[in-house]
Amino acid sequence: LVLVEESGDFAPDNLAPAGTAFALDLINNGAFRPSHDIPNLNDGIYGNGNSWIGNSLDSFCGINLGATEMTISSIAFGRDNTGTYGDRNQGIYTLQFTRMPNPDENTPDTGDANTGWNTIGTLNYGDPVAGTNYQSPHLRHRYNFDPVSATGVRIIAPGNGLGSGTCIDEIELYASPGEVQEPPPPNLVLVEESGDFAPDNLAPA
Secondary structure, three states: OOEEEEOOOOOOOHHHHEEEEEOOOOOOHHOOOOOOOHHHHHHOOHHHHEEEOOOOOEEEEEEEOOOEEEEEEEEEEEEOOOOOOOOOOOOOEEEEOOOOOOOOOOOOOOOOOOOOOEEEEEEOOOOOOOOOOOOOOOOOEEEEEEEEEEOOEEEEEEOOHHHHHHHEEEEEEEEOOOOOOOOOOOOOOOOOOOOOOOOOOOOOO
16 A cells, blocks of 8 residues: 555545445444434535444455456555544555455454455554645545455444444545645745745845
């Protein structure tokens, strides 16, 4: 998995909205609907109010793309791409795919995409790292990987229920890889754009 973008927005070729979202469970058994519900995973709306949170240790969520395999080489997801909430994001995430028709929460983890879920890779979300594309772990991040032929993708998420369950506001899936966005240089602060001469300009002398 290669990080290519932090923050950003939906690309026009997002495959996820045409699929069906699924998950193992919902925080507090669905008591916080509609703010935290399974269909929020691909409703095209960022933010905590349209997100999913699992209810158990290593809960998972994903997108069922149907019975016909599609090429997927990029995924994007985040806790809250509006930047309002920065919790519920740290830990190990496992990205998996399958070729089983219409996968859902009952599809087994077999290690073989032809019979169940198979792992693409893992991500370790920790504290922010200044001067890189990983400065805000809670925002949307897009990753590229070697293309797979899949009928569905799922994310096994860290955390456990009400206290620390992972929040995901949107899952995006793409056939084409995303373009690498260069990280901003560290300690670079823009103080003015446009403007006029200041009175202490030394250049004329």
